[in-house]
Amino acid sequence: MKHSHGKPQLITMRDVAKASGFSPATISIVLNNAPLARYIASTTRQRIEETAKRLGYRPNVMARFLRSKRSQSIGVVLFDVTDPFCTPILRGIENGLYPVGYLPIFADAHNQRDRFERYLEMLLERHVDGLIVVANWLLVDIKVLADLNKREIPAATIGWELPGTQLSSVMVDNEAGGRLALEHLYQLGHRRIAVIRGPKRLIDSAPRWRGIQKFAQSVKLKLDSGLELQLPDVFDPNSSFEHGFRLTEELLRDKKKFTALLAFDDITALGAIRALAKAGIRVPEDCSVIGFDDVAIAGLSAPALTTVRQPLETMGNVAVNIVLEAIKAGHENRDWSVVSQKLHPELVMRESTRSI
Amino acid sequence: MKHSHGKPQLITMRDVAKASGFSPATISIVLNNAPLARYIASTTRQRIEETAKRLGYRPNVMARFLRSKRSQSIGVVLFDVTDPFCTPILRGIENGLYPVGYLPIFADAHNQRDRFERYLEMLLERHVDGLIVVANWLLVDIKVLADLNKREIPAATIGWELPGTQLSSVMVDNEAGGRLALEHLYQLGHRRIAVIRGPKRLIDSAPRWRGIQKFAQSVKLKLDSGLELQLPDVFDPNSSFEHGFRLTEELLRDKKKFTALLAFDDITALGAIRALAKAGIRVPEDCSVIGFDDVAIAGLSAPALTTVRQPLETMGNVAVNIVLEAIKAGHENRDWSVVSQKLHPELVMRESTRSI
């Protein structure tokens, strides 16, 4: 089937003006409910609204922007859509933006710094009204921030923070999360607990570990440093499964004894479970495993994974609110302050843990 | 930390003009490498490019659009980001768009028709140059198409087609996929095979089933209709796990004998596996299970799922190419034709199937 190139010839404001017998200015005022609209006669308003609808008029967002400097769009940069961590956040962002008529412009950095920067440029070129960045350590550096500050674009990061900058941020309380995970295992009676810590460069790793240690200390539990492993700093997305698998295998090869394993994140936990299964160790009968994040897979895998939930969707939502608030403040010429929000994690009990 | 509202005062083309001593027209010509650029002296070109860079000039995409009618963005509408089916497609789309400098504007319909339509409106208002729709049956109807045709916007759908319309489409060859799945089980020696068919209203269901039947026929395999189940037409995203679980439980409750199960998709398969596990039936030792799609989870679950792979990322890419091609044709005032592409599925052997 062929598709020929007629000129679409869209309805412009002029057309509505002509058809209704008023001037473009009046049309604009009515349709935007501008301040001046309170002086418009209600008959006029009706006539205009009616003709606009009849002609199927749609404002040209670009033209509007040119004058009003509002693009009604928010740049959303993810480090990797493919990461199940990102999906719920994206949903949360979209969900927060929808009711206010903003659209997200989507950028996926593929875990590559240059791509990240290029996208940032592109988004700035498009004069997005705001920016939300779901980042990991690869993606954030100084150059970018300088640009953001210069342009004074409201921005928020999720899952990453840079103290001392103009960037707002939204994160889970990782320390509380770490505590929650260990507390759960401890309460089930586990004492010999293997821990797979996160990559050193990842911002979540340290506080999560701190939470674990603090809880251990509070109950006088001695964590065996022989059972303490660490994910490497590579950041190929699905590598954590592989690494969870391998680290666990090493643990088993070394004949370490443990009744529970606390993994840095869900995917790592899944890898660990696979290694345990391969060695004939049943989860949770012979060994409990707990993850972190509660990504979609966690509930579907067999056994369903007990984990510490990050409120990912909420995090997206919160970031949106922060950015929208800043945008509004900007329009009203008010100052706005940078906020750094920490949300509470939550224990989700499923099948991969049980009492000893 | 406070953030005050200085006027960003962006660099405009005028500024570059003033700073370099040439007129805005020249700047535009040089920076866009317009046809007239071949008359521009190379010294001029250099001076201009240098000052543009020095001042940090970025073209205002909106203003440019106003004149040239090119927004350099593509609307991407998904029926549900949360569905693991969508993620790789989204990646493919993004990946295809990136090298040509287009940005995707992201819309997620949440499986709601009204939301879908609203988003479509919003995207049209923004004068996206093209549209890619990842649809399921909920989302496509006539009203929408009328609008698309009126506006003559190049569009492609993924995972859905509407024959006889102006919409290009990209799909897997479902029939081949169905065949592939059954063929695999058959070759492993399975003869008593349970099949969980897809929801009636889903476009994939019928051809996939046809492929299954045709293969059965070709090897004189008799499919027991007592082992034939069907997912209901609800489309709550993660419900297929639930339904896979329940249908399989029913099968077991009815004491049906089967050595393999062919599920409509991976999530259903995971649900089935869970039900089998609960009944003490080991996969793949006692029963083989094969899925469809090869979503990310498939490789991570235990046992790793054997499945028929849809080349999702490629599908996204292909859709992009179709749309970009149409856009180019439109600019060059050529006609473009609607294409309907079917991509080949591929068997991915993992751990959930084994020979009898």
Added chain:
DNA sequence: CTCGCGTATTCAAACGATTCAATAAAAGCT
């Protein structure tokens, strides 16, 4: 010495909206 042509650059009119200032009519006040 004028004409035509290729080169190099600029003028000025769009594009489709918003918005401030201006106008005009009606109403209110003394």
Added chain:
DNA sequence: AGCTTTTATTGAATCGTTTGAATACGCGAG
């Protein structure tokens, strides 16, 4: 009746870019 104020509408500039037409200048040919 003359003045201000309120109500209702419009003119015209503006946003930053693109682009077809125009200008200016050499330069070789007639």
